[in-house]
Amino acid sequence: MSKPATIASSRPHSGFLRLRSVSLRFALVYGTLFISSAVLFLSFIWWGTVGLLEHRVEQAITTDSRALMNIWAEGGPTGLSMIIDDRLEQDIDDNALYLLVNKDNKWVAGNLAEWPQQIACNNHWFTMPVQRSYTQDMAKVRAYALPDGYRLLIGRDISGRTLLRKIVTDTLLWACLMVTLLAIGGGWLVRRLFRHVIHSISRTTQAITRGDMSRRMPVQGSDDELDEIALTINEMLERISRLMDGVRQVSNAIAHDLRTPITRARTQLEDAALHAKNEDELRAVIEQAVGNLDNVTSICEALLRIAQIESGARRSAFVLFDLIPALRDVCELYEAVADELGLTFVQHLPDHLRFFGDRAMFQQAVANLMDNAIKFSPPNGTITLSAKVLSTARRADGSFGKQLSLSVADEGIGMSDADMARASERFFRAEQARNTPGSGLGLALVQAIVQLHDGQLQLASNSPGLIARIEVPLPDTEIVPLTQPIAGIH
Amino acid sequence: MPLMPSPEPVVITSDSVAFCFRLSRVIETYNKGTLPYTVRQLQEEGTDLCRQGLVRSGLIRLRRAIITLKGTTP
Numbered sequence: 227m228s229k230p231a232t233i234a235s236s237r238p239h240s241g242f243l244r245l246r247s248v249s250l251r252f253a254l255v256y257g258t259l260f261i262s263s264a265v266l267f268l269s270f271i272w273w274g275t276v277g278l279l280e281h282r283v284e285q286a287i288t289t290d291s292r293a294l295m296n297i298w299a300e301g302g303p304t305g306l307s308m309i310i311d312d313r314l315e316q317d318i319d320d321n322a323l324y325l326l327v328n329k330d331n332k333w334v335a336g337n338l339a340e341w342p343q344q345i346a347c348n349n350h351w352f353t354m355p356v357q358r359s360y361t362q363d364m365a366k367v368r369a370y371a372l373p374d375g376y377r378l379l380i381g382r383d384i385s386g387r388t389l390l391r392k393i394v395t396d397t398l399l400w401a402c403l404m405v406t407l408l409a410i411g412g413g414w415l416v417r418r419l420f421r422h423v424i425h426s427i428s429r430t431t432q433a434i435t436r437g438d439m440s441r442r443m444p445v446q447g448s449d450d451e452l453d454e455i456a457l458t459i460n461e462m463l464e465r466i467s468r469l470m471d472g473v474r475q476v477s478n479a480i481a482h483d484l485r486t487p488i489t490r491a492r493t494q495l496e497d498a499a500l501h502a503k504n505e506d507e508l509r510a511v512i513e514q515a516v517g518n519l520d521n522v523t524s525i526c527e528a529l530l531r532i533a534q535i536e537s538g539a540r541r542s543a544f545v546l547f548d549l550i551p552a553l554r555d556v557c558e559l560y561e562a563v564a565d566e567l568g569l570t571f572v573q574h575l576p577d578h579l580r581f582f583g584d585r586a587m588f589q590q591a592v593a594n595l596m597d598n599a600i601k602f603s604p605p606n607g608t609i610t611l612s613a614k615v616l617s618t619a620r621r622a623d624g625s626f627g628k629q630l631s632l633s634v635a636d637e638g639i640g641m642s643d644a645d646m647a648r649a650s651e652r653f654f655r656a657e658q659a660r661n662t663p664g665s666g667l668g669l670a671l672v673q674a675i676v677q678l679h680d681g682q683l684q685l686a687s688n689s690p691g692l693i694a695r696i697e698v699p700l701p702d703t704e705i706v707p708l709t710q711p712i713a714g715i716h
Numbered sequence: 717m718p719l720m721p722s723p724e725p726v727v728i729t730s731d732s733v734a735f736c737f738r739l740s741r742v743i744e745t746y747n748k749g750t751l752p753y754t755v756r757q758l759q760e761e762g763t764d765l766c767r768q769g770l771v772r773s774g775l776i777r778l779r780r781a782i783i784t785l786k787g788t789t790p
Contacts, residue, residue, distance in 0.1 A: 314730050315742055316786070318779050320772065323728070337730035355725035359732060359771055362725050383728075 249424060253417035257409040264405035268398045276391045283366050283382050284351065291370055291380050298372055303328070306378070307335035321383035323356065323365055329375025338379065345379065347371035356383065364388055423452055427459065439467050479653035480529070483665060487522050491515035521665075528667040532652070535587070535674040546701060549581035549588070549613070549630070556589050557611060560596045568605050574612035581630065582701040583679045591675040594668045595634040595694045601662055602638030602692070610635045615700065628700040630681075637691040646685040646692075672696075730775075736766030739778040746785055755781045 298306045303326070310324045314337050325336035333340070338356075345352050347369040356365045367381030426443060433441040442463060443456035491514075498511035557573055564571040581588070592611075599609045616629045641649060645656040650673035653666040669683070672694075676683045681698030729735060743751070743759045751759070762777030 315739055315782050316779055317730075318776065318783065320730075320775060320779075337728055337735075339727040339729055342726050357725040357727045 249417045249420040252420050253413035256416045257413035260409040260412060261406060264409070265402065268401055268405075272394060272398055275394050276387075279387045279390065280366075283384060283387065287366070287368055287380050287382060291368070291378075294378065294380070295370070298376075298378075303334060303374075303376060310335040321386070323367060323379070323381035323383065325379040327377050327379075334376070336379070341377065341379065342367075345369050347377055353384075361385070423455070426456075430459070434463065439463070439470070476652050479666075480525075483525060483653055484522055487518040491518040494518070525665050525667065528665060528671060529652070532667065532671050532674045535671070535678050541584075541678060543584045543587075544582055545585070546580060546582050547585050549579040550575055550577065552585050552589050553592060553611070553613065553632075556592050556596060559593070560600060563600055564609060567600065567603070569600065569603050570606070570608040572608060572610045574610065574614075576613065576615070579613060579615065579630065580701060581698075583698070584675075587675050588679070591672045591696065592632070592634070594672050595696075598668060598694070599634050599636035599638070599692075601664070603636045604638060607637040607691075609637075616697075625699075627702055630698045630700050631695060632698075633693050633695040635688050635691060635693040637688065640687055640690055640692045641685065646687075649685055650683060669694075731771060733766050733769075733771060736763065736771060736774050736778060739775070739782065743778065743781055743785060746782075752784070755785050758784070 325338035326334040363385035365381045370378045502508040613632045652670045655666040684695045686693045758777045758781035762774040765774030
C-alpha cells in the first residue's frame, strides 16, 4: 500500500532565499520602490544644486558677453580693453577670465596669457584647465568673434563649483548607500512580518485540514488590517462549522424522517404478504404503502425545492406584478377549506400592491403559512391575512425604503419562544405538533423563499395563537410595467 | 559641452604679484595724494600681503580698495 502524501511533502522546498516565495517578492518590490524613490529624490537634489550652479555660470558669461559687445560697438578695441581692465580690477570673487586678441592672435587685454589653441568661436561652451600661481583650476569659457579679426574669450573659474559638486556628489552617494541599507533592512522587516502573517494563516488552515475545526487565527487586539483578516477568517470558520453542524443535523433528520414511512410501508407489505386473505385486502395494503412512499417522495421534492431556492437560481424568474390578485387566488383556495372546518377567514388587503419577485413562489410561501394556520386553529377560530406597506422602513440590508409587511395570524396552539427560534429549520417540529401531519419542511421552504426576496420571516405570539410575518422590500421604481398575473399556484 | 582633451593649462596673469602692484598703482593714480583712510589702509595691507607671497589675500584687499574708491569718488 502506498504511503499517503502529506501536506508538508507536497510543498516546495523551503530555503532562506526562495525566489518563489511571496514574502521575498513582497520585500523585493518594497526595496526596489524604496530605492527608486530615494534615487529619484536625490537626483532632484543633485540637479537642483550642481545643475543650478552650472546654469548660473553660463548665464553670467552670456550676460557679460552682451554688455561687452555693446562696449565694443561704442568704443572699439580701446574701449573694450579699458572695461576689461576695470572688471578685472574690481573682480572681488577673483574668478573672472577675459582675453581679447587681435587678428594676429596678439594679446590686447585680459588676464589670460594666450589664446587656447583648441577653442574656436563656434558658440560652444568649453571647459579647460587654467594655471594659477600655486594651483591648477578648471574654467568654463566661451569665445566670441569680433569685427576686424578680433576675438574675445570670456570665462569663469569653476573650481569652487567643482569642489561643491564633489561634496554634493559624495554626500548623495553616501545617502544612496544609507538608503540602500535602509531598503534592505525595511525589506527584511516587511518579509518577516509578511511571513509571520502567512505562517499564522497556514498553521491554522493546516490544523483545520487535519480535522481540528476548533482552531482559530490569533487576534492581537490592535484593531489593524491583520486583526481584520484574522477576524474575517475566524468568522468564516465559525460559519463553516455551523454549516457542517447543520448538514450533519439535516442528514440525521432526513435519515430519520425517511426511515419512518419506508419502515411503515415495508411492515405493511410484509404483513399483507403473510396475512392477506384475499386480493382486496392486499390491494388496500399496497395503496397504504404507496401513500407512505409518496410521503417520502414529497419530502425529497421539498428538500430539493428548498435547495434550489437557496441557491438563488430562481431569481431570474423575478418580475414586477400586482401582489393582491395573487394573494386573493391563494385566499380563494383556502377559504373553502376554512369554511369546511368552521373557521373564520378575515382579509385586510389593499386594492393594489406592486411587488417584484417570483409570483408562483411567493404564493407558495403564503399558502404554506395559511396551511399551518388552518392545521393548528381550533374550531371556530379566526385566521387573519393582512398586507400593508411600510413607507420608510429599515430593510434587512440596512437601507431605507418601502417594505411589504404580510402577516398570517391564527388563534391556535402557538409556539414557545425556543420553538419559534428553531421553527424555520428543516424537519423541526414543535412538541405540540408531533401528532399533526407534516414533514417539518413548510416553514423552512417559506424561509428560503423570503430570503430569496431579500426579506425576513418573523414569528410572534398572538396570545393565543401565532403570527407569521413576512417583511420584504418593495421596488422603488414606478416605471417598470406590470406583468400579466398568472392564475393558480404552481 | 566639449571638454578639451588634456590641453596645456592657460596661465592666469591676474593671479600674480605683478598684478598686485598694478592694482596698487591704479589706486595711486586714481586720486593723487588724497586717498581716504580706509582705501589707504586696504592698499597698504594688500601690497604687504602680496610682498609676503599671500597674493590672493592681497588682491582681495586691493580690489576692495578700488571698489571703495570708485564708490566714494564722483
